Amino acid sequence: MTAVSLAGVSKVFNQGRADEVTALSDVDLTVDSGQFVSLIGPSGCGKSTLLRLIADLIEPTAGTVAVAGKPAGQARREQEYGIAFQQAGLFEWRTVRRNVELPLELRKIPRQRRRERAEEMLTLVGLSDFGGHYPAQLSGGMQQRVAIARALAVHPPLLLMDEPFGALDEMTRERLQHELLQICAKTGTSTVFVTHSISEAVFLSDQVVVMSARPGRITARIDIDLPSRDESARQSPAYFDAITAVRKALRS
């Protein structure tokens, strides 16, 4: 089953005006169900634009976007995906638990069920003791885990992440990468992940999609086949070979 499918997608901002920008040109992309795909490329190559098209936050100028076999708009209405961006985007006046419950409230899930689901998600990201805290009482890494718990609360088949770990220190980042992989494996979630980090893309992904700027295009798709997805993978020859392959693709 296909989680995401883009065919012939272009995106032009401010069309017909002096400040017209072709952010994406003729992009084809397929993400299979359960697959983890990272988008990497220079600043301004259209990574966030691509993610926002999948999330139906903006519309393509040309081409089609399908999520779980449905048009992107229908998939958004039926909450086929969860989103986590660089800034955790939590509501400061809501407790951690009530932040995670928010998408369930919007879906009109009954209170008891909401509470249970929020607890389940907080346990999944290792924050079961922090449900009653407010976001300001948590570290950046913990806030990011709350954002992931919230994105997963409706059990979406697809997770869209835009540099979710960009603001974190290297150690926290590596720990969260590991946790994210475990969560995705446990829940069978497909993921599209935007990053600037080659090593992050390689460690996390089944496939790294390399993009170039002006206009934004996909220039390479590199399949990653690591012997495992635990910390030892970061020492494996396959990991270093894949990093080299992605670096070369970014340069060429």
Ligand SMILES: Nc1ncnc2c1ncn2[C@@H]1O[C@H](COP(=O)(O)OP(=O)(O)OP(=O)(O)O)[C@@H](O)[C@H]1O
């Ligand atoms: N709402 C908008 N209006 C006009 N131009 C936009 C808009 N959003 C993005 N762009 C332009 O589209 C291009 C792609 O932007 P986008 O944010 O997708 O790049 P990116 O690869 O995510 O960049 P970065 O790595 O710096 O986050 C850029 O030239 C940007 O200026």
